Amino acid sequence: MAVLEAREIVKDFGGMRALDHVTITVNKGDFFGFFGPNGAGKTTLIRILTGQLAPNSGSVNVLGVDVVKNPLKVKELIGIVPEVESPPTYLTAYEYLYFVGKVRNLDKLEDRIERWLTFFDLEEKKGTICKDMSKGMRQKLMLASAFIHEPALLFLDEPFINLDPIYQRILRDFLEDYISKGGTVFMASHILEIAERLCNRLSIVNLGKVVAHGSMEELLKGGDNLERLFLRSVGIETRGE
Amino acid sequence: MLKEEFRTHSSYSGGTRFLTFPVFVFILSLLSGLTLDKMTEAVPLSQLGTFAHLSSFLYGLSVGAFGLMGREYLDRRYGRNNYLVAMPYLLPLSFRTTFLGIYFRDAVFYVLLMLLPATLGLLAAAPFVGFSLVSIGLLFGSVLLAFMFGLSLSFLASVVFIRNMKVFIGFTAVIAALFVGQGVFGLPELEVLIPSLGFQSNVRPFGDDASSALLYAGASVALTVAFAVAAYFLVEVRISISSQSYSEILPKYHSKMTWLSGLNRTLVAKEFVDLRRSGTVAKMFFSFVLPLLFLSFTVWFVNYGLAIPVGFNAVFYAAMVGFVAVLMYSWLNNIDLAEYYSLLPVTVPQLIKVRMMVFLMLTSGVSVFFVVAIALLNGETQLLWLALIVMVVTSVYIVTMTAYLTGLKTNSFLFDTGILMRFSVMSFLPDVCLTILSFSLTANWVFAVFGIALVLGVLSVTTLILYRGIPAKWGSASF
Numbered sequence: 001m002a003v004l005e006a007r008e009i010v011k012d013f014g015g016m017r018a019l020d021h022v023t024i025t026v027n028k029g030d031f032f033g034f035f036g037p038n039g040a041g042k043t044t045l046i047r048i049l050t051g052q053l054a055p056n057s058g059s060v061n062v063l064g065v066d067v068v069k070n071p072l073k074v075k076e077l078i079g080i081v082p083e084v085e086s087p088p089t090y091l092t093a094y095e096y097l098y099f100v101g102k103v104r105n106l107d108k109l110e111d112r113i114e115r116w117l118t119f120f121d122l123e124e125k126k127g128t129i130c131k132d133m134s135k136g137m138r139q140k141l142m143l144a145s146a147f148i149h150e151p152a153l154l155f156l157d158e159p160f161i162n163l164d165p166i167y168q169r170i171l172r173d174f175l176e177d178y179i180s181k182g183g184t185v186f187m188a189s190h191i192l193e194i195a196e197r198l199c200n201r202l203s204i205v206n207l208g209k210v211v212a213h214g215s216m217e218e219l220l221k222g223g224d225n226l227e228r229l230f231l232r233s234v235g236i237e238t239r240g241e
Numbered sequence: 242m243l244k245e246e247f248r249t250h251s252s253y254s255g256g257t258r259f260l261t262f263p264v265f266v267f268i269l270s271l272l273s274g275l276t277l278d279k280m281t282e283a284v285p286l287s288q289l290g291t292f293a294h295l296s297s298f299l300y301g302l303s304v305g306a307f308g309l310m311g312r313e314y315l316d317r318r319y320g321r322n323n324y325l326v327a328m329p330y331l332l333p334l335s336f337r338t339t340f341l342g343i344y345f346r347d348a349v350f351y352v353l354l355m356l357l358p359a360t361l362g363l364l365a366a367a368p369f370v371g372f373s374l375v376s377i378g379l380l381f382g383s384v385l386l387a388f389m390f391g392l393s394l395s396f397l398a399s400v401v402f403i404r405n406m407k408v409f410i411g412f413t414a415v416i417a418a419l420f421v422g423q424g425v426f427g428l429p430e431l432e433v434l435i436p437s438l439g440f441q442s443n444v445r446p447f448g449d450d451a452s453s454a455l456l457y458a459g460a461s462v463a464l465t466v467a468f469a470v471a472a473y474f475l476v477e478v479r480i481s482i483s484s485q486s487y488s489e490i491l492p493k494y495h496s497k498m499t500w501l502s503g504l505n506r507t508l509v510a511k512e513f514v515d516l517r518r519s520g521t522v523a524k525m526f527f528s529f530v531l532p533l534l535f536l537s538f539t540v541w542f543v544n545y546g547l548a549i550p551v552g553f554n555a556v557f558y559a560a561m562v563g564f565v566a567v568l569m570y571s572w573l574n575n576i577d578l579a580e581y582y583s584l585l586p587v588t589v590p591q592l593i594k595v596r597m598m599v600f601l602m603l604t605s606g607v608s609v610f611f612v613v614a615i616a617l618l619n620g621e622t623q624l625l626w627l628a629l630i631v632m633v634v635t636s637v638y639i640v641t642m643t644a645y646l647t648g649l650k651t652n653s654f655l656f657d658t659g660i661l662m663r664f665s666v667m668s669f670l671p672d673v674c675l676t677i678l679s680f681s682l683t684a685n686w687v688f689a690v691f692g693i694a695l696v697l698g699v700l701s702v703t704t705l706i707l708y709r710g711i712p713a714k715w716g717s718a719s720f
Contacts, residue, residue, distance in 0.1 A: 072587075089515075090518035103508075
């Protein structure tokens with residue numbers, strides 16, 4: 001069952017075409033990887049899929065909701081971790097999760113906050129305001145704020161960035177567990193080693209166009225790996241080819 | 242840095258529209274020049290000169306607080322927008338150097354934006370009305386000195402504010418005392434407080450005393466340089482991350498706001514946490530109370546200093562309070578970046594309306610206090626009921642109109658000529674009507690009250706229309 005269907009998405013910024021008739025389908029239970037060089041249009045597409053940006057044309061349906069017509073409803077249902085971690089400057093970790101919980105009208109909020117502060121080892125720093133946090137702490141807080149309402153679909157833009165190897169591992173395990181329980185992940189990342197281990201389906205985008213799309217198994221048949229597939233798809237020849 | 246400033250301003254309205262702003266200033270100045278003869282029939286040229294200097298000085302004061310803005314940009318450096326002021330984190334530059342860079346940037350940028358087009362407007366009018374080109378040149382030099390004086394003073398004050406709040410309070414108290422002393426006792430003379438005014442009054446067409454003019458010009462330059470140098474050496478940036486732990490006040494604020502519900506309650510509570518922790522309350526207080534005091538001083542000066550009998554009363558002040566309060570809404574939009582809202586089920590119109598609510602919660606008390614105080618001081622308690630109604634209607638109207646026109650980016654959108662023109666007309670017209678009607682209260686009570694009621698009725702209907710229009714206008718905007 002498709003939880004995300006984006007058809008013929010076009011997005012222009014001034015005279016520049018950032019996305020050129022992009023079509024993507026993500027099914028329930030997928031760990032979907034979205035890859036591309038810098039400036040290929042990954043973040044733009046995520047912003048369109050999550051209702052943060054309107055496309056010039058095309059349709060997006062997420063969890064049965066038309067994103068272009070009802071972006072607010074989509075944001076209620078999904079969790080988003082953006083590329084740049086920018087939580088509110090003057091709130092503490094505890095307060096930000098409290099704020100997100102209240103905006104989302106969550107029950108058992110204290111328990112949820114406690115759980116995620118503990119999970120990301122933020123308990124001792126829960127009184128630190130965001131502007132005084134390290135980048136890693138901010139990233140953990142953004143992850144916690146995206147997970148706190150247990151969404152059915154997660155959009156993660158470079159979720160492993162700024163995390164130490166311990167928390168990269170913890171996050172990886174959590175996401176695998178989340179998928180096994182019926183969740184769906186749409187992830188953009190440049191860390192191809194981790195992505196190859198996690199993702200079952202993927203798209204590669206270059207210059208605003210999808211240049212590869214399908215299951216990991218199908219695209220990597222013949223002993224290929226994700227790095228070689230990626231480089232080949234975006235037109236870079238690797239040694240020995 | 243100039244390019245950065247230009248791009249920051251033009252990112253909202255577009256470069257071309259932003260560039261029409263100096264054209265707008267040029268045209269306004271040209272028209273003023275062409276109609277100067279008529280204007281001087283009502284107000285003497287020397288007083289127009291004084292007004293130009295005071296305005297330029299205040300303009301410099303208002304743009305020069307980059308000690309504060311610089312620090313805020315540094316605090317926000319991990320957001321989507323990073324500013325060159327943060328370059329010392331990465332490059333072998335000192336913060337003193339970048340702050341000095343901002344000083345020169347603002348001097349050049351705002352002179353090009355306002356003072357130069359205004360002067361060019363007068364130059365363009367010169368062939369038609371016979372202005373002396375030398376006099377226009379001297380006026381430009383003099384007004385420029387006033388602007389730079391204000392800019393340096395503001396730079397120093399903002400740097401002192403960051404280093405030591407007590408010294409800052411003492412510093413501003415001394416300056417305020419000097420201006421109050423000038424207003425009440427006529428001492429020190431205004432030329433001493435703003436030396437470029439002394440320069441202007443000693444050169445043509447106001448005077449012809451070259452040595453005094455040079456003395457004042459020298460004093461103005463010396464003080465401007467001294468303030469800027471002192472600020473340069475006092476610049477302090479705390480690179481280390483604070484380890485301060487804060488208590489959880491958001492849940493407390495949230496639980497106290499029982500008169501609100503749902504999303505509004507959460508967003509308003511969060512705005513108050515921001516206000517408290519960012520120290521913006523103090524800045525907002527100053528930016529609201531100081532203009533009110535300045536307004537009172539100006540009115541007093543016109544009434545008693547210049548001995549021009551104008552019937553300023555509590556109703557006039559009440560209207561002015563409403564219009565001055567718009568600065569507070571602008572502050573609310575400048576506390577923090579709002580990008581994280583785009584991840585949550587919150588829309589731009591919802592946040593705009595919440596900030597309007599916060600605006601009213603913050604300003605109502607001070608506004609009522611001011612209007613009541615003015616009514617008591619002037620012995621006009623019989624006008625208090627009318628003054629309070631005028632204050633409430635104009636305050637709600639002006640914030641709704643500003644919010645409708647500028648959304649969450651008030652400072653930047655007001656540099657868009659189209660928006661500025663609409664803003665000017667929509668604030669100036671009712672302001673003029675209410676001012677004239679308030680003057681008529683003593684002469685023709687019934688006519689004045691009827692007229693004021695009519696203006697307030699129009700403002701109320703307009704407020705309602707604009708308020709209802711906010712979702713349509715800002716519904717698809719991003720944070």
